[in-house]
Amino acid sequence: MTLFHFGNCFALAYFPYFITYKCSGLSEYNAFWRCVQAGATYLFVQLCKMLFLATFFPTWEGGAGAYDFVGEFMKSTVDLADLLGLHLVMSRNAGKGEYKIMVAAMGWATAELVMSRFLPLWVGARGIEFDWKYIQMSFDSNISLVHYIAMAAVVWMFTRYDLPKTFRLPVTVLLALCVYKAFLIELFVHVFMLGSWTVLLVKAVLTGAVSLCSLFLFVTLVHSN
Amino acid sequence: MFEEASEVFDNMFKSSFPLTFIVFIPAVLILVSPLPAEAAHEFTVYRMQQYDLQGQPYGTRNAILNTEARTVEAEVLSRRCVIMRLADFSYDKYQKALRQSAGAVVIILPKNMSAIPQDIVQQFMELEPEMLAMETIVPVYFAEEDDELLSIYTQTLTSSSSQGSLSAAEVLLHTATANGFQMVTSGAQSKAVSDWAITSLEGRLTGVGGEDLPTIVVVAHYDTFGVAPWLSYGADSNGSGVSMLLELARLFSKLYTYKRTHAAYNLLFFVSGGGKFNYQGTKRWLEDNLDHTDSSLLQDNVAFVLCLDTLGNSDSLYLHVSKPPKEGTPQYFLLKELETVVASQHPEVKFSMVHKKINLADDMLAWEHERFGIRRLPAFTLSHLPSHRSAQRSSIMDVRSVSPSSRHGAGEPPAGPHVDVSKLSRNAKVVAESLARVIYNLTEKGASGDLQIFTEQMQVQEEHLSAVVDWLTAQPRAAQLVDKDSSIVSTLEYHLSRYLKDVKRHYVKADKRDPEFVFYDQLKQTMNAYRVKPAIFDLLLALCIAAYLGMMYLAIQNFGLLYSVVRRITQPKVKVH
Numbered sequence: 001m002t003l004f005h006f007g008n009c010f011a012l013a014y015f016p017y018f019i020t021y022k023c024s025g026l027s028e029y030n031a032f033w034r035c036v037q038a039g040a041t042y043l044f045v046q047l048c049k050m051l052f053l054a055t056f057f058p059t060w061e062g063g064a065g066a067y068d069f070v071g072e073f074m075k076s077t078v079d080l081a082d083l084l085g086l087h088l089v090m091s092r093n094a095g096k097g098e099y100k101i102m103v104a105a106m107g108w109a110t111a112e113l114v115m116s117r118f119l120p121l122w123v124g125a126r127g128i129e130f131d132w133k134y135i136q137m138s139f140d141s142n143i144s145l146v147h148y149i150a151m152a153a154v155v156w157m158f159t160r161y162d163l164p165k166t167f168r169l170p171v172t173v174l175l176a177l178c179v180y181k182a183f184l185i186e187l188f189v190h191v192f193m194l195g196s197w198t199v200l201l202v203k204a205v206l207t208g209a210v211s212l213c214s215l216f217l218f219v220t221l222v223h224s225n
Numbered sequence: 226m227f228e229e230a231s232e233v234f235d236n237m238f239k240s241s242f243p244l245t246f247i248v249f250i251p252a253v254l255i256l257v258s259p260l261p262a263e264a265a266h267e268f269t270v271y272r273m274q275q276y277d278l279q280g281q282p283y284g285t286r287n288a289i290l291n292t293e294a295r296t297v298e299a300e301v302l303s304r305r306c307v308i309m310r311l312a313d314f315s316y317d318k319y320q321k322a323l324r325q326s327a328g329a330v331v332i333i334l335p336k337n338m339s340a341i342p343q344d345i346v347q348q349f350m351e352l353e354p355e356m357l358a359m360e361t362i363v364p365v366y367f368a369e370e371d372d373e374l375l376s377i378y379t380q381t382l383t384s385s386s387s388q389g390s391l392s393a394a395e396v397l398l399h400t401a402t403a404n405g406f407q408m409v410t411s412g413a414q415s416k417a418v419s420d421w422a423i424t425s426l427e428g429r430l431t432g433v434g435g436e437d438l439p440t441i442v443v444v445a446h447y448d449t450f451g452v453a454p455w456l457s458y459g460a461d462s463n464g465s466g467v468s469m470l471l472e473l474a475r476l477f478s479k480l481y482t483y484k485r486t487h488a489a490y491n492l493l494f495f496v497s498g499g500g501k502f503n504y505q506g507t508k509r510w511l512e513d514n515l516d517h518t519d520s521s522l523l524q525d526n527v528a529f530v531l532c533l534d535t536l537g538n539s540d541s542l543y544l545h546v547s548k549p550p551k552e553g554t555p556q557y558f559l560l561k562e563l564e565t566v567v568a569s570q571h572p573e574v575k576f577s578m579v580h581k582k583i584n585l586a587d588d589m590l591a592w593e594h595e596r597f598g599i600r601r602l603p604a605f606t607l608s609h610l611p612s613h614r615s616a617q618r619s620s621i622m623d624v625r626s627v628s629p630s631s632r633h634g635a636g637e638p639p640a641g642p643h644v645d646v647s648k649l650s651r652n653a654k655v656v657a658e659s660l661a662r663v664i665y666n667l668t669e670k671g672a673s674g675d676l677q678i679f680t681e682q683m684q685v686q687e688e689h690l691s692a693v694v695d696w697l698t699a700q701p702r703a704a705q706l707v708d709k710d711s712s713i714v715s716t717l718e719y720h721l722s723r724y725l726k727d728v729k730r731h732y733v734k735a736d737k738r739d740p741e742f743v744f745y746d747q748l749k750q751t752m753n754a755y756r757v758k759p760a761i762f763d764l765l766l767a768l769c770i771a772a773y774l775g776m777m778y779l780a781i782q783n784f785g786l787l788y789s790v791v792r793r794i795t796q797p798k799v800k801v802h
Contacts, residue, residue, distance in 0.1 A: 215787075
């Protein structure tokens with residue numbers, strides 16, 4: 001709408017990242033470069049994913065309105081690469097579990113924010129036309145920060161050698177949830193015909209639940225030994 | 226973080242110069258990137274007439290529009306784009322908008338023009354000349370209604386009418402929920418079109434039997450006029466006249482191919498352009514023929530000039546003359562023959578002569594025959610309109626509008642002016658019979674009044690007339706839109722040359738220094754309606770976002786609390802393990 005509106009959206013999208021970075025103590029660990037490296041890994045992984053998708057998933061040419069469940073499911077499966085990427089980032093950083101998780105998640109989420117949200121915001125929110133979708137997009141970026149922190153935590157737990165047997169199943173379930181979250185939400189949208197605000201709410205609730213679960217597991221795991 | 230970042234950047238730029246380009250060029254590109262035109266709704270609008278005639282400006286003088294939409298009900302209209310629907314349109318409202326210095330006026334026309342109630346059609350037709358009579362500074366546009374546009378109108382109406390007596394909280398809520406619309410046209414400012422050529426067409430059928438044969442001229446102008454050029458389809462005025470002229474050309478060309486029926490009259494057909502702009506095409510044609518050439522059919526023995534104007538409806542026929550014809554002249558014969566044919570063959574038609582002197586003080590000539598009258602050629606106009614002031618002759622309501630029901634004779638006829646093909650063909654027959662009676666001098670030869678010449682193979686073909694009117698009304702034919710390459714002119718030329726000899730084009734271009742007429746462009750544009758919010762909304766949003774971010778800050782600061790709660794909950798479990 002105006003530059004002011006863009007400023008609003010920008011603040012809404014970026015300030016939580018900044019606050020998280022400051023308050024999580026990452027700045028004291030001199031972790032800026034590590035976050036940038038994590039972001040670079042994000043770029044690399046996305047490139048690989050894109051190449052893979054373009055090679056093996058021809059564009060779906062179904063009728064309008066039809067939803068290709070199997071195809072979408074397969075496409076979300078490619079997001080497993082994200083897990084690998086996060087693992088790669090964490091394995092290259094030495095340090096405490098929290099630190100590794102936070103560095104990987106912050107770098108990853110920030111890279112995603114810059115790469116996939118900044119340009120639409122700049123181009124769209126500055127235009128004459130007002131649309132709530134830019135505010136929604138900014139909220140969405142906040143949600144995805146939480147999502148990536150939870151995901152990094154789950155990946156970290158999954159790759160630990162000393163993970164108790166009883167934890168194996170819930171961690172795997174959470175991992176699957178993280179990967180197929182986008183697919184699940186899309187499914188919801190398709191089945192229940194949700195509006196954009198409702199989708200955002202569903203996303204927030206789902207992400208909150210997943211992260212709370214992973215927090216419980218994480219706390220239990222960290223303090224059990 | 227910033228210190229580290231700046232260090233990083235410093236090192237980067239010092240170490241490698243090309244990296245600066247990689248970072249900065251995209252940044253610069255992004256900063257200067259143009260804003261995209263992603264509009265809520267995009268629709269075609271037709272601008273009101275803009276032209277100068279004899280140095281006098283008419284119509285709207287502006288084409289650029291970039292303002293917020295309001296309806297007339299709003300309290301403040303200044304610098305706003307006022308949108309109205311035709312159903313609610315009135316001259317008072319229009320004047321009110323202009324008086325309050327509105328930024329623009331957009332009038333929404335219904336999609337189906339033939340479904341408009343009669344009174345609204347009449348009222349709007351009366352208003353059209355008044356809207357054009359004065360110069361309007363702001364742009365005036367016409368748009369065709371669709372669902373999106375209607376919804377924009379409704380939303381603007383609710384937001385416009387509810388302002389005023391509201392509490393502050395309601396106003397705040399209103400700003401957050403209601404949508405404003407920014408109307409933006411994509412085109413540039415309107416410019417005078419230089420060197421615009423108005424095309425007219427002439428063709429002839431030459432008589433036999435001696436030198437210096439009398440000539441009968443049949444004239445009809447093909448261009449249309451309405452408040453917006455792109456909406457002027459001009460079915461009755463003057464699609465009916467042109468179609469009748471073509472039919473006469475067809476019938477007489479048949480007669481002129483046989484030696485026995487080849488008459489001793491030259492027939493000259495002229496389809497004139499610029500008829501709605503003081504008959505510019507006719508004027509030039511007369512100048513070319515009378516002043517600039519030595520031999521022309523118009524210079525010697527012209528029996529009379531018959532102008533056909535608006536003949537596609539009604540049961541009355543008027544012969545408009547500027548000087549009552551004297552007895553014994555060919556005009557008088559035609560008048561008498563018309564009376565005879567109407568009385569004996571079509572008694573349902575009311576035929577009469579209307580006498581109106583040429584008023585040279587007037588800016589506009591009343592009828593086309595006055596152009597000839599000024600040059601001392603005996604001329605008259607045949608029309609079903611009793612007066613040249615009739616609004617039907619220059620209205621966008623004058624459309625073909627054949628609904629399936631009215632085509633088969635059943636159902637109500639459309640409210641506005643339209644062409645009734647059966648009446649048009651009857652009028653064509655009246656004219657053809659009368660002309661034939663003059664040409665073959667049948668009355669003096671003792672033929673009875675109900676002798677019909679154009680019957681059986683020679684009869685007036687209603688389908689033919691109908692097809693021609695359909696074709697003519699398929700696109701707007703305003704003088705500003707029909708240039709010399711346009712399909713209308715070339716098809717007309719083709720039609721004429723099928724029946725007539727020596728089909729020629731005549732072009733009129735306005736004089737460069739002292740132009741008699743000037744047309745302007747940008748008559749059809751794309752308008753975008755962008756959904757916008759008031760500035761106060763941005764402020765409100767900023768406050769909300771600040772509050773949200775503050776909450777986020779507190780939440781993240783006190784994440785330890787949540788952590789310890791979770792830990793306390795999980796503690797017993799840990800002991801079990």
